[in-house]
Amino acid sequence: MDTEAVRSFVRAAELGQLQHAADELGVTQQAISKRIATLERELEVRLFTRTARGVQLTLDGQAFLSHARSIVAGVDRAVTAVRPGSRALRIDVLGFRTAQAVLLHDYWRSHPETDLDVVTLRVNDPHEVAAAVQAGDLDASFRTVTDPATLPRDVHMIHAFDCPLELLVGPRHPLASARTVTPAQLRKLRIWVPGIAPRSEWGEFYDQLATAFDLRIDAAGPNFGNEVLLDTLADSADVATLASARDRYVWPTTYDLRRIPIVNPTLVYPLSLMLPRTNPHPGLRAIINHFATLTPVPEPAWLPSWARHHAAAPTASRTPDTE
Template sequence: MDTEAVRSFVRAAELGQLQHAADELDVTQQAVSKRIAALERELGVRLFTRTGRGVELTLDGQAFLPHARTIVTGADRAVTATKPGSRALRIDVLGFRSAQAVILHDYWRAHPGTELDVVTLRVDDPRQAAAAIQAGELDASFRTITGTLPSDLRMVPVFDSPLELLTGPSHPLASARTLTPAELRGHRIWVPGIAPRSEWAVFYDQLTTAFDLRLDAAGPHFGNEVLLDTIADSADVATLVGARDRYVWPAGYDLRRIPISGPVLAYPLSLLLPRENPHPGLRAIIDHFRSLTPPPADTWRPVWT
């Protein structure tokens, strides 16, 4: 099985766009399409269906995806293992469209020789990520432990990610160029799927208490596409997103990302890493994050910072 075809399938599945996958893999969209078509012929099934927004997994594609990720990870580790004195930095991000991943990708583009193995554990409890670091399965994770930190780990603050309000065109706040937290009061802010014990559960609890906001966490999170569909069609539902989070939607949705200031609301990003003998590549990544322009001095942050 062609591992590059499998890699192209995985990135297209995670990004939802063949062109985005091609950009990350530094090949043409035609090359990605040919690789996936060859993989579908080999497997004898259709892996994607095309939509107006890009591509979506078929049921067979959904079944194949976790195994495909294992194939890609195994191939990358096998190559790394053949290089004397070389070991890729394995780092966990909350999601491949998150600010952490976007900034990390910017770093890699500026330093393309860096050996990176970027993964997402897809766990809500940060202590599960901490356990993976302690077991040697990860070198670091962009997670925050809001309680007692294990003695053999460090948690390094690296960047405060400002929040924006994301609305559809018919929302009452859609025409605003900027908003204050006070102007958000009374408006329904939908953040589905907030998991107990997650750092974002603590964050939103403190945020809504501090500014008396109306946060709706009802329902499971069916993915960004469902969230964006709902917001585009609604006159009263909005959500909060990070200023550097990457979202893609059809032009007809006319969604609005509105900065919040007075004060800026910031989600603090931290990096968990071993206290002793961390991977030598982490220092440059921490420096890169800390070199980014910080929010203003009056920025609101949760109390754990």
């Protein structure tokens, strides 16, 4: 079996676009298509269906993906074993404007000697990401399995840092001039969070948040990305959304969007880091210690049920042994 064809399949599955996989692997889209077609003929199954937005795994493709990741990770480990030096620290983030990516970039700017490979694994189920960590395809991932008992035995999960939420609204929204808002003031508002994915930790987070404060979280419609969401907020007098205070959003100055802190209590989205239980990448220690220096979220604070035990424990005390 051609391992480069397997690698091409894995990256196309994770990125959802043949062209994106081709760009990352330094080949043409036609080469990626030929590799995958050859692999499908060898396996005698169809791995992808084409859609208007890219490619989507078939049931056979889904069944093959975890095994394919293991093949790629095994090849990478074999090459690393005989190649001088070691590969970059590979960390999965949800997106390049998320708090995880922003803080990693801040760390890297202060430590440019750090060899970082920041990737976005495009899956919603954190158990799939845990499998990638277990296979060695990732050194760490900012994902949370809300029931740690369901983690693979050789994958460890630690608390990384907390993100206070803000209300994001356009200039015509009734709360646009507020300096702060409380959760009670958010009741009956339309809080639009499109594309909340089943089996994701953020899906469970919003379920608990809505129940705790009697909020109207509207997940209707497909997620067309932050740009469309920001366009909608700028034009609307009644739509709002929730955003992490640490996320980086960019919009035209004419939008005049407002980021309003939520207080009494502060609503907190906790970020965890999944990594191998034994022999984690040595570059992780310094990054985790960096997170421990972040300014704590304002009290009082609300956290989802799976993270409340973290509130009393400093992050540094949970730093894994990378020696």
